[in-house]
Amino acid sequence: MNLSALGFDHWFVEHADISLQPGHSIARVTAVDRGAFHVRNERGETSAELAGRFRFSVESSLDLPCIGDWVCVQYHTADSPALINAVLPRKTFLRRKCPGKTVDFQMIAANIDVAFVVQSCHYDFNIRRLDRYIVMINEGHIEPFIILTKSDLITPEELEEMIAEIRRAGISADCLALSNTTGYGLDELRRLLVPGKTFCLLGSSGVGKTTLINRLIGRDEFDTKAISGTGEGVHTTSRRHLIVLEQGAMLIDTPGMRELGLLGASDGMDESFAEIHDLSRECRFCDCTHTGEPGCAVLMSMEKGELSEDRYMSYVKLRKETEYNDLSYVEKRKKDRAFGRFVKLAMKQIKD
Numbered sequence: 381m382n383l384s385a386l387g388f389d390h391w392f393v394e395h396a397d398i399s400l401q402p403g404h405s406i407a408r409v410t411a412v413d414r415g416a417f418h419v420r421n422e423r424g425e426t427s428a429e430l431a432g433r434f435r436f437s438v439e440s441s442l443d444l445p446c447i448g449d450w451v452c453v454q455y456h457t458a459d460s461p462a463l464i465n466a467v468l469p470r471k472t473f474l475r476r477k478c479p480g481k482t483v484d485f486q487m488i489a490a491n492i493d494v495a496f497v498v499q500s501c502h503y504d505f506n507i508r509r510l511d512r513y514i515v516m517i518n519e520g521h522i523e524p525f526i527i528l529t530k531s532d533l534i535t536p537e538e539l540e541e542m543i544a545e546i547r548r549a550g551i552s553a554d555c556l557a558l559s560n561t562t563g564y565g566l567d568e569l570r571r572l573l574v575p576g577k578t579f580c581l582l583g584s585s586g587v588g589k590t591t592l593i594n595r596l597i598g599r600d601e602f603d604t605k606a607i608s609g610t611g612e613g614v615h616t617t618s619r620r621h622l623i624v625l626e627q628g629a630m631l632i633d634t635p636g637m638r639e640l641g642l643l644g645a646s647d648g649m650d651e652s653f654a655e656i657h658d659l660s661r662e663c664r665f666c667d668c669t670h671t672g673e674p675g676c677a678v679l680m681s682m683e684k685g686e687l688s689e690d691r692y693m694s695y696v697k698l699r700k701e702t703e704y705n706d707l708s709y710v711e712k713r714k715k716d717r718a719f720g721r722f723v724k725l726a727m728k729q730i731k732d
Contacts, residue, residue: 404452410622428462446487447620477641483708498583519648524553529588532559575628585636642702
């Protein structure tokens with residue numbers, strides 16, 4: 381297998397010329413687990429760790445390798461891990477706000493072509509959560525695609541209404557319903573998995589992501605657990621890993637996400653809520669917040685029934701959240717830099 385089969389196209393070739401140093405090779409990160417890495421190149425997969433100089437030069441969690449990244453590595457003996465010396469620029473990315481109160485970015489994956497948002501038709505279906513995923517995906521310049529699993533647990537009429545609800549919510553991403561139990565929709569999904577392209581599965585725990593992977597590869601390679609009392613699957617994936625499918629496509633599985641906070645997602649908001657973004661250009665004030673100003677084209681559209689109230693409320697909630705987190709992040713970075721300067725000054729004084 382050559383690097384192009386792993387997704388290393390002309391874009392990465394150009395950026396590798398800038399980052400690659402003598403004695404270094406190019407590899408792709410295929411697994412990340414608590415600071416341990418696996419990388420893959422033309423010859424195969426091996427464990428890897430951060431080189432000391434690179435580790436101490438990292439200023440942000442965004443600079444650390446994540447699954448899907450292309451990295452510059454040094455190989456030594458077969459028994460020793462490869463050393464990661466640099467991360468190539470990312471063509472696309474998936475990131476979110478760190479879970480909890482920490483206001484910082486958490487990288488999920490990088491260099492993805494299509495992100496599959498997986499929701500169950502049974503219990504997990506949630507339009508507001510879909511909005512969040514679509515914003516995050518659009519922010520990373522990735523194509524979103526919705527997969528509705530467990531379609532065998534509802535009637536065709538209920539499924540049709542579910543898809544209609546997605547369209548009424550203003551979500552235009554392609555949508556596919558399937559069943560891991562009956563196999564319905566799986567052949568259509570296989571046709572979407574283009575060789576040399578990278579796909580990612582996103583969704584809550586128990587929606588059937590791991591079972592779906594097992595169906596695609598044709599064997600129970602990854603563990604699943606018994607169905608819970610609510611009728612949903614139980615979370616089993618504990619780390620992110622990249623799988624090369626038999627037909628040549630690459631698929632990244634991710635653990636279920638309980639929190640999906642937005643940070644630095646203003647561009648993703650504009651693209652995901654394009655109709656509201658377009659309307660905002662007609663507002664009387666260029667800094668209109670669309671919450672009560674006179675001459676607000678967004679509010680007028682909602683009053684006329686052209687824009688649904690649910691769609692508007694989702695937009696306002698997500699915009700307030702990302703703006704608040706953005707301001708908090710800026711303040712955090714200022715404090716981090718000030719503390720860094722203090723430490724450097726103190727170390728210099730000690731040496732003097």
